[in-house]
Amino acid sequence: MFFGQKIHPLNFDYADTLTVAGDTVELIGRGVQLRVRCADVAEGCLRLRFENAQVDDSHQYSDAVLPEWREGRPVIARLDTETALFAAEAxxxxxxxxxxxxxxxxxxxxxxxxxxxxxxxxxxxNFALSDIDGCYGFGERTKRLNKLGDSADCLTVDVVAMFRHTYSRDDYDPTYVAIPFAILKTGERFLGLFFDNPGRAILDAGKSQSGEFWYQSLGGTTDLYLVAGPSLAEVTRRYATLTGRAPLPPLWALGYHQCRWGYQYEAEFRELAAQFAAAEVPVSALWYDIDYMDGCRLFTWDRVDFPDPAALNRDLKAVGIRAVTIIDPGVKREPGYAVYDSGREQAAFCQTASGREYVGKVWPGDTVFPDFTLETTRDWWAGRLADFLRASAVDGVWLDMNDPATGYSRTEEMRFNHGAIPHDRYHNQYAHFMAMASRQACDRLDPEGRPFLLTRSACAGTQRYSAVWTGDNASNWKHLRMALPCSLNLSLSGAAFNGPDVGGFMDDTSAELLVRWHQAGCLFPFFRNHSIRHSRSQEPWQFGLEPLVAIRGAIRSRYRLLPYLYQCFFAHWRSGDPVMRPLLYHYAGPEYVNLDDQYLVGDALLVAPILHGEGQGPEIVRAGVKMQERAIRLPPGFWFDLNRGEWVEGGQLVSYAAALDELPLFVRDGAVVPYYAGPLHNSIMDLSTVELHLFCREKPARFEYVLDDQETRRYQAGAYGIAHISADSAGERLQVEIAESGAYPPDTVRFIPVVYGRPELRELEFTVNGRTVIRSLQTERREWLCRQWPVRA
Known part of the structure; x- marks a missing residue:
């Protein structure tokens, strides 16, 4: 299989006549018979459907767009001399x-x-890139944030298997995720182009031919959705509305996760829990890789190594640690194995064109693969998975090898719908339908609860069912650097709940690299330390006390900020805003077009991690401590430096030096940051009391804090409220007002105001739902990273 190759535009055929009939424009020429239809889909969203008569089956197989937006309102075409016109609201x-x-x-x-x-x-x-100065999105991609001058092969692959000698580079293509969505920028205006075709496609933003944007589909029907701006935020929100916003995760899923391929025995998991406690590092989940299974057979446990997995998992949960198990799609082809026998009886497996079971060669040996495109198969899978989760007391599902990875067996022979549908119609959606079936299992298990699923492979729309991690990365500085633009573009492409393997999965990490990985990733939406067996162990304590202190500071800071992160996820569900954002999302100007070595969490927190090691970039020695230097772009206004406890004026490029235990982290003036100040005990967290950390040097602070039960799906039926928070100062008095509205009982959460960088404030006037209390402010201290700073509370 060749990657990076395209079809030269001169090797295409082009139309020479055009006809119009109702809502259909037909382009005809030698080798060309193309029908184009237009539909007004939603506010700011227009669809053009391209049906190629040379495609035998013109059915749109994509499940990317939500069902309510798939029909649209047809737009009638009219002919003006030799040009067909579609005039629509969008x-x-x-x-x-x-x-x-x-x-x-x-x-x-x-x-x-x-x-x-x-x-x-x-x-x-083939679009002209006239006046285009930026291109973003493309889903999960290597290299830089701005994809202008780059290309993307939209085909889901097992990266390490496909690029076994070059996986550690930062320029491989394709990847595990295929989302053919591009956001073009001209000046301060943006336009989204979503090429909805589940088959393999190429997006080329001026790499092959400067000044031209190529979209090439290799088959099937393409729906081109025009997603209007004018801002980047409006494009992103409308795309999320079109393909679906991620549902709220359980709170524990936002914590720190620990995984390693090679945790093989019950005793290791109990020891891990004890080591985290001894190191005073909170952890919310421990993960089981393929080692837990009996011969890599799905829905089994090795009863020698794990004699009572349910008891183990219940014991872990009692101390606030959840259990997540890997689930691959491949079923061992072994008569007498109950999962294989029942799947065969249900005709649940993919077949070849002649009707034989398609067989691959992965972890269990000869392997068959469920055809998740069939409702009957999804129902069968959901029943099997739900029974396994219930019997094992497992809390989360990790979907891997679903690209699909088939070993040395060619995937093209795998067909769907009992062999009737060719492989390419569903290849990029295989993981998507597996995630759909797996979420169905969680729904059966607990219809009111919030499941947690993570998938390696995905396509547009998969965010409705599962979080995404960016696959098998490498323990090197290039992959740390690449993690930021990769997750930022994935966030702009609808997958708000995403993140990389912290520390790097393949190869050996080092103490400094592991620290910087944890600092860079501690505020990514998904935060998991994961490594391959036979590599150097990379749990937080593995490199001694100094690295442990730095890593612990990063992890604890995430837990302190879980109320804020949760609010960011709620904001995504309500509006479509990503959790993790490039600065370009909120700030205009050419200085932000290519900026991808720092990021925003919500609109308040700016993270500028150190992305190079000792001897690899600028560094200084201050008071005998070696520090790595970097440039940080602070947008206009004042920013509070949580690493040094001081205000910094923005609108400039700041040179910043950070010791090993320091992460450059800033909060904008006018921000309210919800903060958990209680005891840290893994995922056990009582958010009935939340501190509101107020940063209001020159601007008043404003925030909407959404209140719900944080456990169920009742929020989807409107069972949530909003605490409208405002804060300002007058002389030596801080005035804070909270007014609650909505369908959640008021006064459920006790809010405590805490103000930063204002030592002159002496008094607090605090009004909650019309009740006012006036009291004096006292100097206290709050934990950030490895420091504590004086605040007024």
């Missing part, structure tokens, strides 16, 4: 034999001459 489309022009009041995009081509089942859309 935009205007002009189509001729030589050009496709997309117009909105704030953005115009047009193809180059002969910009729509066909070649057999292949489709080409």
């Amino acid at each position: 935009g205007r489309v002009e189509l001729s034999t030589t050009q496709l022009r997309l117009e909105r009041a704030d953005f115009t995009l047009a193809t180059v001459t002969a910009g729509i081509g066909c070649r057999s089942e292949n489709l080409l859309l």
